[in-house]
Amino acid sequence: MPGPTAVRKILIIDDDQGFALALAHFLGKAGYAVRRAENGEEGLRMAAQEFPDLILLDFMMPIKTGFEVCQELRRTPGLCAVPVIVLTAFGQNIGEIHGLRQGETGAQVRAVLEKPIEPNVLLERLVEALSPQAQPGGV
Amino acid sequence: MPSSGRPTAGEIADLLAEERRIEPPEEFKRLAYLRSRQTRERSWAEPEQFWENAAYGLDWFHPWDQVLDWKPPHARWFVGGKINASYNCCDRHIRAGQRNKAAIIWEGEPGDSRVLTYGDVYREVNLFANALKSLGVVKGDRVAIYMPMVPEAVIAMLACARIGAIHSVVFGGFSPEALRDRINDAGAKVLITADGSYRRGQILPLKHDADYALRETPSIEHVVIVQRGDFPLRVKEGRDHWYHRLIQEADPYCEPVPCDSEDPLFILYTSGTTGKPKGIVHTTGGYLVGTYTTTRHVFDLRHDDVYWCTADIGWITGHSYLVYGPMSAAATCMMYEGAPNWPDRDRFWAIIEKYGVSIFYTAPTAIRTFMKWGEEWPARHRLSSLRLLGSVGEPINPEAWMWYHRHIGGGRCPIVDTWWQTETGMIMISTLPGLDFMKPGSAGLPVPGVRATVYNTAKQEIATGGGLLAVTHPWPAMLRGIWGDPQRYVDTYWSKWDAGTYFPADGAKRSADGYFTLLGRVDDVLNVAGHRIGTMEVESALVDHPSVAEAAVVGISHEIKGQALIAFVTLKEGQTASAEVEANLKEHVVRKIGALARPEKVVFSADLPKTRSGKIMRRLLRDIGEGKILGDTTTLADAAIVENLKRQYEEKEEV
Numbered sequence: 001m002p003g004p005t006a007v008r009k010i011l012i013i014d015d016d017q018g019f020a021l022a023l024a025h026f027l028g029k030a031g032y033a034v035r036r037a038e039n040g041e042e043g044l045r046m047a048a049q050e051f052p053d054l055i056l057l058d059f060m061m062p063i064k065t066g067f068e069v070c071q072e073l074r075r076t077p078g079l080c081a082v083p084v085i086v087l088t089a090f091g092q093n094i095g096e097i098h099g100l101r102q103g104e105t106g107a108q109v110r111a112v113l114e115k116p117i118e119p120n121v122l123l124e125r126l127v128e129a130l131s132p133q134a135q136p137g138g139v
Numbered sequence: 140m141p142s143s144g145r146p147t148a149g150e151i152a153d154l155l156a157e158e159r160r161i162e163p164p165e166e167f168k169r170l171a172y173l174r175s176r177q178t179r180e181r182s183w184a185e186p187e188q189f190w191e192n193a194a195y196g197l198d199w200f201h202p203w204d205q206v207l208d209w210k211p212p213h214a215r216w217f218v219g220g221k222i223n224a225s226y227n228c229c230d231r232h233i234r235a236g237q238r239n240k241a242a243i244i245w246e247g248e249p250g251d252s253r254v255l256t257y258g259d260v261y262r263e264v265n266l267f268a269n270a271l272k273s274l275g276v277v278k279g280d281r282v283a284i285y286m287p288m289v290p291e292a293v294i295a296m297l298a299c300a301r302i303g304a305i306h307s308v309v310f311g312g313f314s315p316e317a318l319r320d321r322i323n324d325a326g327a328k329v330l331i332t333a334d335g336s337y338r339r340g341q342i343l344p345l346k347h348d349a350d351y352a353l354r355e356t357p358s359i360e361h362v363v364i365v366q367r368g369d370f371p372l373r374v375k376e377g378r379d380h381w382y383h384r385l386i387q388e389a390d391p392y393c394e395p396v397p398c399d400s401e402d403p404l405f406i407l408y409t410s411g412t413t414g415k416p417k418g419i420v421h422t423t424g425g426y427l428v429g430t431y432t433t434t435r436h437v438f439d440l441r442h443d444d445v446y447w448c449t450a451d452i453g454w455i456t457g458h459s460y461l462v463y464g465p466m467s468a469a470a471t472c473m474m475y476e477g478a479p480n481w482p483d484r485d486r487f488w489a490i491i492e493k494y495g496v497s498i499f500y501t502a503p504t505a506i507r508t509f510m511k512w513g514e515e516w517p518a519r520h521r522l523s524s525l526r527l528l529g530s531v532g533e534p535i536n537p538e539a540w541m542w543y544h545r546h547i548g549g550g551r552c553p554i555v556d557t558w559w560q561t562e563t564g565m566i567m568i569s570t571l572p573g574l575d576f577m578k579p580g581s582a583g584l585p586v587p588g589v590r591a592t593v594y595n596t597a598k599q600e601i602a603t604g605g606g607l608l609a610v611t612h613p614w615p616a617m618l619r620g621i622w623g624d625p626q627r628y629v630d631t632y633w634s635k636w637d638a639g640t641y642f643p644a645d646g647a648k649r650s651a652d653g654y655f656t657l658l659g660r661v662d663d664v665l666n667v668a669g670h671r672i673g674t675m676e677v678e679s680a681l682v683d684h685p686s687v688a689e690a691a692v693v694g695i696s697h698e699i700k701g702q703a704l705i706a707f708v709t710l711k712e713g714q715t716a717s718a719e720v721e722a723n724l725k726e727h728v729v730r731k732i733g734a735l736a737r738p739e740k741v742v743f744s745a746d747l748p749k750t751r752s753g754k755i756m757r758r759l760l761r762d763i764g765e766g767k768i769l770g771d772t773t774t775l776a777d778a779a780i781v782e783n784l785k786r787q788y789e790e791k792e793e794v
Contacts, residue, residue, distance in 0.1 A: 016235065018198070025202075026195040060236055089235040089469070091442025114442050115235055116468060118435040119195040120182070120587070124175045 008130055009033045009050065013043030013069060014058035014087065019115070023056070026119055032126075040064025044072050047079055054129055059088040070109065083108045083129045085122075089115040149596030151605035151646045151658055154732045155676040157537050161544070161577045163553040167526070171573020173436045173587070179571070182587035189588045190216070190615050193432040194424070197222065197467065198231045200397040203424070207613065212633035212641075214613040215401050216425030223395035224404055224427055225268070225301035228466035229261040230395065241471045243290050244445065244494055248337035248477025255290050257469065260297070263290075263386070267298035268393040270385035274361045276329055278303030278396055281406065283327035283359075284452075285309045285318055285349055287336030288476045291365040291382060292452050293462050295331045300404060300423075303396040307406040307418070310453025311336060311343065312751040315351035317416075321408050322356045324418055325622060330356075331363045331382075335370035339478040346372040400424025406622050407455055409561040410750075417631070418622030419455075419561050427467060429565035429616025433586055434464030437555050437569050438498055439527060447473035447491070448500040448529075454752060455561040456531050459616075460500060464565075479505065484512045488520040499547070500529035504753035506539045511688035511711055514546045522547060527572055528554045532753060534657040536679040540579035558582040558657050560643055562632065564616030567591065568655050580679060581656040589614050593649045598636040605648035605658060605673065610641035617641070646673050663757060665694035665702045670735050672704075677738070680731040681706055684724055686714040691747050691755045692738065695764040703739040705764035709747055716743035740764075745778035759784060 010032045014020040017038065024034040035050060037043035041063045047055065055073075059066035066086060073079045091114055110129035113122060168174065182189035191206045194217055203220035232240070238258035246252045255263075276282060282304050286292035292308075299306040307325045309318050322330065330353070336343045346364055350373060353359060364372070365382040398404075404423045408416040434440060438460075446465055450456035465472050473496055479487045487509075491499065509516070528548045535543070535556055544554055554577055558568040568591060570576075570583030577583070585591040590612040593601040598609075621628045635642035646658035658664070658673030665672050674692040681690035688711045697703035708724065710716060721741040729737050742763070748756040762768050768784070 019235075022195055022198075026192070030192070089232075089237050089442075116196055116231065116431075118172070118432055119192045120178055120189060120432075121173055121435070123192065124173070124178050128175075 007031065007033045008053040009035070010054050010056060010126075011035050011037065011043065011047055011050065011052035012056045013037045013040060013061070013066070014056070015039055015061045016058065030123060040066065040069040043069055044076075047073065047082065048076060051078060052082060054126065055082055055084045057084050057086050059086060059090065081108055083110045085110055085125055085129060086112045087115055087117060088112065149594065149607050150601065151607075151648065151664055151671045151673050153605045153648045154672065154736060155537075155580075155679055157578055157580050157656070159537070159579055161579070163572055163575075163577070164551055167553060168573045171571075172439045172441075173571055174573050176574065179574070179584075179587045183585070183590060186588045186590065186612055186614070190428060190432075193588070194220075194428045196431060196435075197227050197427055203400060209613050209639075211637070211639035212629055214425075214617060214619070216422075216613075216615045217400040217428070220400040220424050221397035222400060222424050222427065223301065223398055224423055224463060224467075225264055225297040226395040227427060227431075228297055228300075228463065229257060229264055232257045232469040233261055235469075237469055240469065242466065242469075243293060243472050243474050245290050245474045246476065246490060246494075247289075248340075248475075248481055253290060260290075260294065260466075262391065263294045264297045264301055265391055265393045266386040266389040267294055267382070268301040269389035270363075270382075271298055271304065271329065272302055272393070273385070273389065274329055274363075274380070276302060276304050278398075278402075280304045280329075281307055281325040281327040283307050283309060283318075283322045283325065283330045285311060285313075285330060285332045285345060286365065286452070287311050287333050287343065287345060287367060288451060288474055289333065289336070289365065289367055290474065291333070293466075293474075295363075296405070296452070296458075296462055297466075301393055301395050303398050303402060305403045305405055307408070308453050308458070309408070310451060310751065311345055312451075312453070315348045318349060319352035319355050321416065321418075322352065322359060324408070324416070325406050326358045327356075328358060329361045329363065330359050331365070333365040333367045334372050336367055337477055339481045342368070342370055344370060344372070346370075398423045401619070403619070405458065407458060407561055409455075417624070417627065419618045420620045420622055421564050421616065422619050425615030425617070426564050427463060429614060430459045430464035431467040432588070433566040434460065434468050434470070436571055436587060437557060437566050438465075438500070438529065439572050440465070440468050440470050440498070442469075444470060444497045444526075445473055445495050445524070446470045446498040446500075447475075447496045449475070449487070449505065450500075450502070450531070455564070456500075459565055460531075479508070480512075483516075485516040485519050488517045488522060491522055491525065492520040495524040497524050498527045498529070499525055500531060502532035502753050503530055503535040503539055504532065504749065506530065506535065506543050507682070507689045509547075510539060510542045511709065513712060514542075517546050522549060525549070525552050528552045530554060530556045531559075534558075534582070534659060534675050535580060536675075536682040537580035538679070538683045544579075553577060556580075556582045558645075558655070562618040562643070563610075563614070564618065565614070567610065567614070568657075578650075578654055578656075581650070581654045583654050585655075591655065593647050593655070594636065594640075598640070601649065603649055603651050605646060605671075607635070607661060608643050608645045608647035608655070608657070609636065610643065611639075646675075663693075665704065667694070667702050667704060667735060668700040672736055676732065677704060677706070677728060677736050680728045680736070681708060681724060683731060684727045686710050686720060687724070688712075689747055691757065691760055693757050693760045693764055695739075695761060697739070704736065705760070706738040706741045707744050707747060707760055707763075708741055709744055744781060746781045748781055748784060
């Protein structure tokens with residue numbers, strides 16, 4: 001478990017590059033170490049190499065969707081416990097439909113935030129998800 | 140009574156104790172958008188940091204170099220940033236895959252309806268922006284919009300924003316004279332209007348009215364007419380153009396202009412209590428950040444909400460919470476053209492049921508009218524889609540709050556009672572629906588990023604008790620000036636205490652839990668036998684009586700007391716005015732507040748005269764109270780007389 005002062009690593013997996021770039025810039029200023037992947041496949045590869053503390057995951061992506069990414073994270077030792085926050089333009093219902101909140105995908109989906117996001121609320125969710133007491137389930 | 144010791148100048152007596160506390164439902168709290176008190180507390184401690192974070196929620200062409208440059212009373216937010224409001228309300232949602240999401244669900248008064256997706260709005264905004272360019276409109280030009288509540292009104296605003304033109308929306312119910320004065324003050328080059336509109340089954344001939352204004356508006360070069368119906372009108376060749384013809388010929392894509400954060404987005408005229416109307420100037424970057432963020436926090440917006448703000452686009456509420464706030468958040472917005480009682484008194488409830496409206500934001504004056512009509516009207520409809528209610532425009536009386544909560548919200552929907560002004564641009568004080576308990580009649584706490592307090596005239600902070608509301612730190616959606624009158628900006632808003640403290644001219648009281656309760660305009664505070672009394676509290680005590688639908692209290696000169704209270708009261712349907720009811724009402728006020736607030740006289744009125752924005756016409760009531768007009772007040776029981784008086788005073792109170 002990293003100490004409280006350790007820089008937390010966040011991996012953004014999102015094909016909307018303009019959005020991901022601004023988000024990375026914002027999170028960098030907020031004190032996180034940020035990496036970006038442009039699709040699900042690249043995201044999984046980077047996750048396996050870098051073991052992020054948390055993944056910000058888009059849902060509708062080419063090559064591999066966010067749902068598929070969640071499934072693969074589950075099957076990957078060392079990644080199945082990485083907390084995930086889903087960022088999607090399609091509402092929290094998507095989380096419901098795919099059973100994300102119930103944890104059926106196995107990946108640790110801690111929250112679903114709708115796009116466009118309000119960044120202060122994203123910070124709120126990040127702190128919640130990265131705290132040692134955090135439990136999967138709530139959105 | 141003032142909270143402690145001798146009252147100082149600027150204190151207002153704290154009369155009406157409201158101790159009811161209502162918690163939002165647990166499920167609402169659990170799923171709420173903003174749900175950490177720390178986020179709000181940190182935002183009050185470090186507002187610039189909070190607003191900078193918030194600004195990342197929008198799409199910028201170029202980032203800002205500095206969050207705030209504050210040389211009191213002049214602020215520049217997101218200095219150096221480049222942004223476009225229409226891009227943030229359309230293009231970015233299309234890019235995010237929401238082309239087919241409903242943006243505007245519109246219903247006309249006769250029952251016709253249209254649904255425009257974000258893709259539709261994007262297409263029309265691009266076409267119309269190009270049409271405006273073809274009429275010679277360039278960045279910085281002013282465009283007047285005199286429109287009914289139809290989707291093209293929103294499209295016109297966004298089209299102006301796309302090319303950097305400054306819109307000035309003039310409420311469609313205003314007279315030709317008011318339109319003329321606003322066009323001339325702004326120096327508008329183009330007027331966008333419609334052939335007409337439906338209101339309470341009648342036709343409002345907008346173009347016809349506009350023609351009167353256009354006789355004396357030398358700056359207008361072109362007029363665009365949206366065809367709403369098939370209403371007769373005169374077209375002046377060369378000057379007047381049909382909207383549908385213009386967009387037929389326009390190119391489908393218009394590059395959004397990268398506007399500076401501080402480029403004006405719009406001018407909106409607000410009536411002052413004295414003098415000519417003030418053209419309140421709002422700029423692009425800060426205004427969008429403020430309205431976007433407050434929409435997200437206060438209305439707890441979700442992807443599948445159907446959000447209905449009933450305000451006309453002619454008011455600031457229509458600008459901030461029908462257009463820029465919700466549309467930058469990709470919300471689905473309900474929009475309705477007509478009156479709430481056409482064809483019947485359940486029109487709003489029928490709309491909520493038909494379209495599954497989930498968030499409903501309206502004004503206390505409307506709520507009191509619904510109360511007067513009776514709960515049988517909402518009871519005819521399934522309102523179970525509603526999950527959040529809002530109130531805006533003036534403080535809501537606790538009894539009206541309870542009625543709204545029970546009969547519209549089914550006892551389950553939280554209510555956000557929002558305090559803000561044309562000048563503030565965005566909601567400033569409100570509970571957050573998933574975080575805070577509610578107290579009927581109390582707006583709650585300053586929203587995240589806003590610092591407000593209560594002062595007396597000497598700028599001593601009043602920790603608990605009544606005084607003058609003050610905003611002590613700049614906020615991004617604040618007005619940047621008054622069009623063409625920089626000194627008036629300083630004198631009106633930033634001179635009460637010092638150049639760094641905003642004076643909204645509203646009285647407020649703060650209770651031990653920190654909640655702010657608004658007491659109405661400072662101009663309406665009365666001095667009765669040495670006690671400063673907010674009319675709002677006496678009105679709330681009267682509305683609390685089971686026979687009363689609505690009440691307005693004004694002060695008239697009184698030889699002994701200095702001022703005496705006259706209460707104008709409308710009774711609920713089925714109740715009859717009598718000397719006995721008058722005595723009961725006076726007694727009721729004494730019981731709720733104290734003998735000092737006993738009205739000298741109760742005048743029963745068929746209707747309370749209101750401006751078109753729903754504000755009570757107090758000047759008219761004062762003149763009646765003092766016997767300057769209408770020797771015999773019993774004639775107020777005749778609705779036609781009230782209507783007639785209203786017409787005589789309308790321009791005086793509103794223009």
